[in-house]
Amino acid sequence: xxxxxxxxxxxxxxxxxxxxxxxxxxxxxxxxxxxxxxxxxxxxxxxxxxxxxxxxxxxxxxxxxxxxxxxxxxxxxxxxxxxxxxxxxxxxxxxxxxxxxxxxxxxxxxxxxxxxxxxxxxxxxxxxxxxxxxxxxxxxxxxxxxxxxxxxxxxxxxxxxxxxxxxxxxxxxxxxxxxxxxx
Numbered sequence: 001x002x003x004x005x006x007x008x009x010x011x012x013x014x015x016x017x018x019x020x021x022x023x024x025x026x027x028x029x030x031x032x033x034x035x036x037x038x039x040x041x042x043x044x045x046x047x048x049x050x051x052x053x054x055x056x057x058x059x060x061x062x063x064x065x066x067x068x069x070x071x072x073x074x075x076x077x078x079x080x081x082x083x084x085x086x087x088x089x090x091x092x093x094x095x096x097x098x099x100x101x102x103x104x105x106x107x108x109x110x111x112x113x114x115x116x117x118x119x120x121x122x123x124x125x126x127x128x129x130x131x132x133x134x135x136x137x138x139x140x141x142x143x144x145x146x147x148x149x150x151x152x153x154x155x156x157x158x159x160x161x162x163x164x165x166x167x168x169x170x171x172x173x174x175x176x177x178x179x180x181x182x183x
Contacts, residue, residue: 100167
């Protein structure tokens with residue numbers, strides 16, 4: 001297995017994904033997963049690839065950097081180790097969404113509580129526009145809850161912290177969220 005993750009950062013412009021994926025194809029890489037976003041006009045892309053056997057991460061980084069040198073991309077490549085542990089089957093994914101006034105440390109405080117219960121955040125989106133309009137400042141966490149996590153205590157701690165921070169909080173099972181938001 002010669003699996004790698006590549007992160008690409010740049011000022012956003014049309015064609016970044018087309019260019020990077022074309023370069024990866026030219027290098028003989030198979031694309032397995034892509035996740036990209038725009039954060040305040042900055043492109044951030046993550047590409048999981050299967051590289052040809054014997055090709056090192058540094059070789060892929062150098063080749064991509066050379067091919068993209070005129071486009072202002074910052075590229076990082078890391079080899080992924082084979083996961084020896086099977087994924088946890090008994091988990092329920094919950095969506096935790098908060099909104100409220102912007103203040104320093106919101107993500108740090110809430111993610112700290114989630115972590116203290118042994119839970120992992122698998123997806124986080126936080127948008128802060130500043131000010132006190134709660135619709136302008138929203139955080140959304142996806143958190144898998146396994147059997148060994150005290151979910152009621154975790155949710156109670158999050159609700160208490162949200163109250164202290166003057167945040168509205170909503171905690172929903174992902175399946176319920178998906179059904180109620182399906183249109």
